Amino acid sequence: MPCLRPLLRGATLVASLCLLAPAHAQTWPEADWQGGPAPSGPALQAFEAYAFPARDDATRQGVRSDAVVVIRDGQLVYERYAGPTRAQTPHLAWSISKSIMACVLGVAYGEGRFQLDDAVAQHFAPFAAHPQVKMRHLLNWASGLAWEEDYEYAPLKSSVVAMLYTRGRDDMAGFVAGFPADAEPGQRFRYSSGDSNVLAASLKQMVGEDAYADYPWTALFEPLGIRSAVWERDASGTFVGSSYAYMTARDLARIGLLMQRGGRWKERQLLPQAWMQFALTPFANYHPTAEDAADGVPGGQWWLNRAPAGAGLPWPNAPETTFAALGHWGQALYVLPDQKLVIVRYADDRDGSYRHDDFLKRALAAFAQPEAKP
The missing domain is CATH 3.40.710.10 (DD-peptidase/beta-lactamase superfamily)
Incomplete structure (x- = not known):
């Protein structure tokens, strides 16, 4: 069976990835x-x-x-x-953590635990204040929330600094849920570590509290043979899906x-x-x-x-x-x-x-x- 390689322009399918049987033996x-x-x-x-x-590391x-x-x-x-x-x-992966969490969520999606058009509130109760936001909106960084993703050069107005280090650090996803909307969900891209942490919190309800602590390992890391992974959680027990995964x-x-x-991965469509x-x-x-x-x-x-x-x-x-x-x-x-x-x-x-x-x-x-x- 040939590999599926759709044309890029005007297509919505995965570009140039062999999604069917491999054409040759793979290492x-x-x-x-x-x-x-x-x-x-x-x-x-x-x-x-x-x-x-x-490089002179004294000046960075x-x-x-x-x-x-x-x-x-x-x-x-x-x-x-x-x-x-x-x-x-x-090594600290910073926001590569977001893409790793997306892979973990992809396994959960394959297990039937959620659909892209589910309301986020279905999987994370504090998002009841934003009933129109769907899982796909968070995944596209398009929740419509009034989020400011500024870093160390603008700490006073930075939503992400407040989430990670000050007001929001005990319950990061709950902190995000308290933000007002300033755009219709799905209509505007605004990069948001907050959106990503709400995804991590939604996973907790999907799989249950007991399974959640090990789920990134059982779902993704162990099947891939990853042994070095460390993932920090906030005080509420939610993985900091935006920022704090580490691995070699x-x-x-x-x-x-x-x-x-x-x-x-090998013979398994993970x-x-x-x-x-x-x-x-x-x-x-x-x-x-x-x-x-x-x-x-x-x-x-x-x-x-x-x-x-x-x-x-x-x-x-x-x-x-x-x-x-x-x-x-x-x-x-x-x-x-x-x-x-x-x-x-x-x-x-x-x-x-x-x-x-x-x-x-x-x-x-x-x-x-x-x-x-x-």
Whole structure:
């Protein structure tokens, strides 16, 4: 049976992912990754010069990669670490946590625990104040709540700082539920760690209090062979789905391989095809500002290299099928399905000089296999 590879333009199906039977035998990690042919040459040198430049950590200015791991066709072909990070170090993923939680929710979706058009209040009672908000709206960061996702440079007006560190830290999802709406649900994109934490709280009611504490492990981490994962919870017992998952770079790459192979892990379709299609479909009402243009187009808690109406690709040097999980200070999990590449980058970028497109351009030159000649 052939792979399903729909055209990108005008289509809503998952782009270039093999969602049906694999066309050839595939390599999967067991306890560890199998090594593959290591790249070398000028393209690799150019990649490393960008990814691992010299930096004065006293000022925290410039690019600083803590880890880069590259998986090609299921094999580990490159890894390098810097600073205190090593192969066995569970690194803070920041907002990559959102995409990890989306995978956990994808398993719950496949188990029939919720539907995309369920009202959020059906699964999280404090959201009764927002009866029109559906699960799909939270997944697209489109709840319509009056949320301000500002960070350390604007702490006084930042909703996320208040949620994580001050007024909301004991019950983060409950704190979010208290925000007023300032847009109709589903009609406006506004990036919100609050939306993501309400998703994490909704999962608790879906699976029950007793199962919830282990659910990310039983549903996702253990089937993938992830052993390093740590996930912080707030005082109410809810996973901080927006921000506080930790794992090694090698383990995070397992989630990338799951996504690269259409939600399938070995012989098991862990994430349903319908879930993959939703997660990798651009949010229809996304209208990027100039500031947003390089961040990718929002899907279902993932970022897509798709061109919104009237705009170019966010990462023009990467294929249109590329997608990513992204986090604060340069954390990234890039998935390039056509090239069979998964790239994990942990980092401590503070000055805004890092560019996804610059990194991906050099990574493709260094790690993508040249097309075979007929």
